[in-house]
Amino acid sequence: MRYLSLYQEGNSLLHKIDPITKLLFVIIAILVPIIINTLTMALAFFIISTLLVFVARAFKRTLPIISFSSLVIITVLFIQGLFYLKNQTPFFTLGPFVFYKEGLLYATGIAIRIFNIINAVAVLIFTTKPSDLIEALVKKGVSPKIGYVFSSVLQIIPQMMSIVDTILDAQKARGLETEGSFTKRAKAFIPLIGPAVLNSLISTKERAMALEVRGFNSKKKKTFLNEVPYNKYSNVLQVALIAILVFSIIWRIISW
Amino acid sequence: MDEVIRVQNLSFAYKQDYEVLKNISLVFDKKSTAIIGQNGAGKTTFVKLLKGLLKPTSGEIYIKGYNTKEVSTAFLSKYIGLVFQNPNDQIFKNTVLEEVMFGPLNILKDKKQAQENAIKALEMVGLQDKMHIHPYDLGLSDRKLVSIASIVSMDPDIIILDEPTIAQDHKGNTIIKNVIKELKEKGKLVITITHDMDFVAEIFERTIVLNEGIILLDGNTREVFSQQEILKKAYLELPHVAQLAKKLGIKQTLLTEQELINFLKHNKLNN
Numbered sequence: 001m002r003y004l005s006l007y008q009e010g011n012s013l014l015h016k017i018d019p020i021t022k023l024l025f026v027i028i029a030i031l032v033p034i035i036i037n038t039l040t041m042a043l044a045f046f047i048i049s050t051l052l053v054f055v056a057r058a059f060k061r062t063l064p065i066i067s068f069s070s071l072v073i074i075t076v077l078f079i080q081g082l083f084y085l086k087n088q089t090p091f092f093t094l095g096p097f098v099f100y101k102e103g104l105l106y107a108t109g110i111a112i113r114i115f116n117i118i119n120a121v122a123v124l125i126f127t128t129k130p131s132d133l134i135e136a137l138v139k140k141g142v143s144p145k146i147g148y149v150f151s152s153v154l155q156i157i158p159q160m161m162s163i164v165d166t167i168l169d170a171q172k173a174r175g176l177e178t179e180g181s182f183t184k185r186a187k188a189f190i191p192l193i194g195p196a197v198l199n200s201l202i203s204t205k206e207r208a209m210a211l212e213v214r215g216f217n218s219k220k221k222k223t224f225l226n227e228v229p230y231n232k233y234s235n236v237l238q239v240a241l242i243a244i245l246v247f248s249i250i251w252r253i254i255s256w
Numbered sequence: 257m258d259e260v261i262r263v264q265n266l267s268f269a270y271k272q273d274y275e276v277l278k279n280i281s282l283v284f285d286k287k288s289t290a291i292i293g294q295n296g297a298g299k300t301t302f303v304k305l306l307k308g309l310l311k312p313t314s315g316e317i318y319i320k321g322y323n324t325k326e327v328s329t330a331f332l333s334k335y336i337g338l339v340f341q342n343p344n345d346q347i348f349k350n351t352v353l354e355e356v357m358f359g360p361l362n363i364l365k366d367k368k369q370a371q372e373n374a375i376k377a378l379e380m381v382g383l384q385d386k387m388h389i390h391p392y393d394l395g396l397s398d399r400k401l402v403s404i405a406s407i408v409s410m411d412p413d414i415i416i417l418d419e420p421t422i423a424q425d426h427k428g429n430t431i432i433k434n435v436i437k438e439l440k441e442k443g444k445l446v447i448t449i450t451h452d453m454d455f456v457a458e459i460f461e462r463t464i465v466l467n468e469g470i471i472l473l474d475g476n477t478r479e480v481f482s483q484q485e486i487l488k489k490a491y492l493e494l495p496h497v498a499q500l501a502k503k504l505g506i507k508q509t510l511l512t513e514q515e516l517i518n519f520l521k522h523n524k525l526n527n
Contacts, residue, residue: 163345166340166342166345167345167346169304169309169340169345170340170345170346171346172309172329172330172333173307173309173329173333173337173338173340173407174333174337174346174358174359174362174406174407174410175330175333175334175359175362175363175410176330176362177328177330177362178330179328190348191348191358194347194348194349195344195345195346195347195348198344198347198348198392199344199345202344
């Protein structure tokens with residue numbers, strides 16, 4: 001079954017950690033720097049998540065995302081460096097433009113936080129099969145129906161793409177021109193979308209029946225096909241991660 | 257020999273370094289041809305290449321002299337028609353007649369002529385009484401006949417059928433056999449992919465066995481079915497009649513029931 005996913009097979013340490021732990025890490029890597037709003041904390045998490053990207057051997061695949069968002073970050077650097085409200089100390093000049101220290105620092109803070117989030121999410125999605133993540137969530141008590149909705153969306157998109165490809169071939173085989181001027185393409189739209197919609201309606205009905213005969217709506221407690229042996233330290237890790245979150249909240253309240 | 261299709265050193269790969277078809281050279285004349293082989297042998301890929309839906313990774317295919325790399329699939333559809341396995345991949349009109357007319361309208365532009373062709377094709381597959389029904393109100397086997405009619409109505413010189421006998425009962429099978437015979441009489445080249453060996457034995461003059469991207473056997477259907485050892489290698493069975501004949505200890509390769517009956521009658525007289 002084809003899946004819409006960025007997961008890549010591998011055997012790094014992070015591939016062996018269970019999905020929930022990784023998901024917890026993502027949440028904490030995003031929340032803690034917000035709760036304790038200092039540049040040091042942001043930097044600390046940025047360093048941790050960057051290290052994890054390397055441990056997961058996902059740097060090459062993360063790089064395109066990083067470089068794409070760098071485009072946005074650079075404009076932030078420019079705008080804040082030039083126009084930040086608290087700008088006082090000039091840092092350097094570029095032609096007629098004066099960049100200020102405060103603005104640049106502020107923008108750097110934003111950049112570090114964004115890269116931190118990207119890295120943390122990258123660690124999760126590059127080392128976790130979506131189906132494993134969903135199954136883990138269902139095991140934790142998420143409704144199987146919601147789990148099914150997520151996993152079927154990930155499956156249906158590639159499936160529909162391949163159906164559309166076959167339809168395209170079948171209609172081309174009957175002399176339908178699909179390339180060329182705009183009117184030609186517009187005319188080709190209905191012969192393509194018609195069977196695609198009908199096919200997906202039919203398969204939805206059939207899928208619903210197939211699920212039902214296999215007891216999808218059964219109220220009994222469900223068992224799972226895969227008992228994935230994850231790292232036995234995952235419980236320890238999870239407790240540690242939650243502890244970090246709790247500590248950061250307490251810290252914030254005390255230091256108010 | 258009328259050369260209709262020429263395939264020269266054809267290789268094709270979907271992914272780099274993984275060739276589905278390896279250096280195939282073939283010439284098709286007007287002899288009706290069956291392509292058989294295991295799933296994944298490259299049969300559907302091969303006919304998609306003939307049809308121009310895929311372009312060769314290396315090598316050339318000439319359909320009536322046109323190189324498939326140089327002309328569009330829509331242009332080729334005047335000369336070569338391909339009936340897909342699943343009729344649901346193409347049906348979108350509200351009536352059977354309109355559905356069948358879609359192809360001819362694309363290449364003819366003359367509505368009257370298109371309608372005439374469509375009606376003729378529907379008569380050929382025995383659906384003339386169901387012309388104004390919505391295609392989805394028909395069963396799968398009839399829908400499959402609709403998809404065959406919608407290619408036949410375009411009147412190409414070459415017609416390729418991909419697994420036409422799937423989901424057909426005896427009646428449907430007979431209709432398809434008759435359609436193929438009729439097309440043969442009209443001088444058209446019919447190429448069929450199938451897993452039904454009895455169907456191959458009964459209808460087709462030439463048989464090509466594909467196995468892992470190469471041609472294992474190619475020739476007269478009777479000659480092909482007499483190479484039992486090679487067929488076994490491609491995990492193919494003999495037609496039922498031939499199997500029965502073998503069990504009866506008959507050395508000849510018999511292909512149809514009639515042949516077997518005649519053979520037995522003749523031998524009884526001799527004994």
